[in-house]
Amino acid sequence: MNVRQHLHSKPLEEKSNTVMDTQCPFCSVQCKMQVIEVQEKGRKTYQAIPLDNPASQGRLCIKGMNAHQHAVHPDRILYPMRKVDGEFVRISWSEAIRLIKEMFTRIQQEDGLDALGVYGGATVTNETAYLLGKFARVALKTKHIDYNGRYCMSAAATAGNKAFGIDRGLTNQLSEIPFSKCMILAGTNIAECQPTLMPYFTQAKENRSFIIAIDPRETATTKIADLHLKIKPGMDAALVNGLLKVIFEEGYVDQTFIADRTKGFEALQEHISTIELEHIAEITGISVKQIQTAARAYGKAETGMIFTARGVEQQTDGYMAVRNFINLSLVTGKIGKIGSGYGAITGQGNGQGAREHGHKADQLPGYRSIENPEHRAYVAKVWGIDEQDLPGKGVSAYEMLEKVYQQEITGLFVISSNPVVSSPNANLVEEGLKKLKFLVVADMFVSETARMADLILPASSYLENEGTLTNLEGRVTYRPGNRECPGEVKHDWQILCEVAIALGKETYFSFSSAEEIFHELRIASRGGIADYYGITYDRIKQEGGVYWPCPSQDHPGAGRLFETSFAHPDGKAEIVAVDNHVPKEQMNDQFPLYLTTGRVMTHYLTGVQTRRSHTLLARDVESYLEIHPKTAKKYRIEDASLVKVESRRGSIIVRSKVTEDIREDTVFVPMHWGDLQNVNKITNQALDPNCKMPGFKVCAVKVNPLVGTVSI
Template structure:
């Protein structure tokens, strides 16, 4: 992690700001202030020099014209106007104090993000619980990996996206990839799947769409959205019936197999075919491919996880690994392909409603005492657990919910389920404060917008999907008028009566994080900036300065006290919303190769918007014929929550009974206007991946009004020149 310089430029080794691969890159910054140049780092083992289009264009958002460069506050006429930092921060602190005095501390809330560095995630959780003394904190990672996290904790006693390095994937015998399309979502990772096949291994892809990743597979299973649980149980049934259970492993390293066997035997192949649409012959072929080699892996992503039964579904896939002895052994196991840039670290260090740093539990007295000691407060002063992300947003502005909300690193107006309702709840707040790089759709609703530094302008650590902790160095200074998120938390804490304990220096914050996680499940005590800067590859847990880190978990024992894994033993149940006469089709959502998450940043990059300019509705030609729809013509898609309009895209890759929409855009084509906020009972994950809809050919719809409260502003938030005249 070095920075070098010449008379014309400085070059900094850094990491991509987008997905959880955290690809290594170099950023060359001209000393005359020209456009930075990005290239891949061949020596970084995750991407080996490869970058996707998003990474190649990551520097575009660093340009002043693409981002916010001064604070904004809402004036008496209802418009956002530029303000000084002191005015903006004073307004925020006063709003938080007034809300707490009138409605109680729990009426002030915090909503974080899975892209925040470990330091920011840690300090944000501390800010909520020490400076605000509120239980009302959660983050957008609840919408991404929470079901896989819950299932992994239940099965293994610990959640880490991948309990092995990506480099192990080509060395296994079979990968069963469930609900993931890395060819679009994390393209540099596809090389591991290609190398798997080059080495003689097999790839099974399970997805309702024949994606670019599915095109690489030896076998593609195309189930109905929402039936992944039945499919996993059907495969486990065939494993048991075919005599493929590793009896010694089950006896020596697990608990609960009898219940899992009973659940699986109730899902015979013909029943599973009727539920999923996957033929019995394909079920048998998948079972044979998975059980034939000595080693195999199951990797899941948002497809099976973003369901109202996501925890049970992931649990069933883990059961398949446990029954066949494909866990806790080299080149075998279950893994979650974490999505957001710091989706792993972001869920470890205190942003979740019930969690303290290092995966410590807010409800465990010993964990509370350990963290309180580091924070210099009494354990009883720490608030209790709050509500999950959607529940926090759903109650915003209500008597039993938050009345003032700080949003940092998230854009829920586009990314939350039932987004029209969430937008209404954000409008109902007494005070909305947004820290962001750009004037996102959520920022447009805010009373105060704070422009913050981004990836190349600040130093901090992130933890990628392997549990590998990375140091991302600042390569250039932020524009004048921009501050870091750590500065915001420091300044607000001081105004709220806490002048100490909220440092702005990221290395100082990380040193405190190390103390707070010492002895915890996600133990960072032995990781330091110095070790990371020296190039050490450190995966947590890393409990001591001389410890080499832990790239592979569970090889000797699982993380439960007795060292044994637990079978989940779920049974199939339908999605929260099944098709009917009024809504006869299933909608599923996902990403495109050119955009990322809510699109707040990638939609400002010309190269990406040219390649992928707007939303669309992907339908099968057979469905299109029945609707009278043609390529490019507008379609309306209606669920019980709302209606959206977007151009038709015809594709034989989608099932005829299923509709697909990407979720990166606001306005008339906002896919999350339609999605169902039904929650998983364990993870509290909303059911993004399946809801009932009807589709009709129609004229274009108007914008949804998220810009109504913003007047006379240029893209960076400043007044337009013509507005000043």
């Protein structure tokens, strides 16, 4: 009996069903599904059914199957709440909007236009991301807007723009993965973070693809690899130099591709001539033999793909590390054809789309630059404002939070993000938020950040909020919002419009639907790098999603990029020499271990949503510390015991998990918990100088059993 038959196996008068078409709100695959609400004898139950789609081909992971649990959770915020004497009290929407107008106006009169900041998230729809950028610059007239995607995709995005002239998660379609004869999975745990993609890699292995995994830990992803390079944290760029050394010396370079389609090769060639494999082996922890095996497998393969993710990118040299992996694709000519390309595995649900339409400090819609006079003039014309009234470039997400701490920003509007948990050096972030004159948070739940707010606004869930999102391969998808908003909940875009109207900007924010916003987004992106002009709601619905760039409605959308040229004006990709980078924070006698962070399958981001799913929480109730048995013995740590982990910035308490799956010099803590288990209380706030990505993946720590240690 299938699910539909089961749901209708009892008399209809005993039950009523509500079917909601939607897509998973979590990772960047954006799997399609139906959520069926069954009301029977006064009790509601829910069933998630996967729907066929081009990306995940009808698969759902455990997070998607249980996503509805947070959407219907009794902890949902259902009405605006103002903090009075340390407690939240219910107020009306009119009171909330009036309070925002009063406080925002006062702050800008006292401290200047740029004293207001807007901090967004990469799980919002394209429509909300677009509107956030417009809201900050037109309604508030502030330059200070950025988002948590800065912590996720900025290294790969900057590298893609510089190397290729365009940043899109994958340069190929997912369906091409099985045709790749060699794949490098660098710093990515796809099996846990994007599990519905794993069948593509299984198919590739069946086609005799050779898979190389680069990770300090053994994971469910490294277990499918033919070769696991258990690298010392932060040494990815150096490892690639070693791979390039072998490729150059053994003749796996595609000279024709290099001559016709790239520039900068000579400088890289000269740099690699100075590299010694023995030195690379010493600093990376990877043997010369393994480096040679990996380089030969990739170099000899007819087709090859390279995938990077946060393990490579969340470094203080994340940008240059990604550039070096791109170098590997370019010098071997493995890009722009079926089964060959580069891909950054996007983490957040709309990590791709959210960074394309003005949600970042340096961007305007269509991936235009806010510092380019032509780009500014075009967007200003679309918005109906004077170009001189368009603010300039702001600062990155963490730098914005530093300005909060320094009291240069005194009012902050946070939407769909939880910076108290997601930011490095989180203690400083928390102290900074306490200094604000006014903090507004729009969210579904009282997160760790919302707890600190002066005003909380109830936002809609994925089941309620219609809009578009862009998945990791650049496919723009449509998500219906069939469920009625509970209580007094409103959509993010509605909240922004109401605040803007209260501030006297009704002319620019008179939208009545998400589709209206998308239509303006199409026009604002027209002619930009991320050109959505040819994409409409009707097209997306009919075609199951449309790839960007798509400059006209008769354009099919670009599934595979760079078949004949790259996106730079001269059509050539840029190769660059990359130094052997050493992480800024090194181990010493006081802090003798490296800490790295990451995700687990059952949770998402800071856990605000997934920790409210009883099914998911039951699998991972608390955070933990992975530590090698020899290391655990050295520091007197027993399995499943409480451990204090301390860095130069603070300390946390987590439970130990003794395992041989991790390097002896490294410990691992997942990122999904707050308060005493918030790993970002101890991570390093040092930023990549090119993209402002924090160095989440490497910092020096010490560990001790909690018994006998000083309380924190």
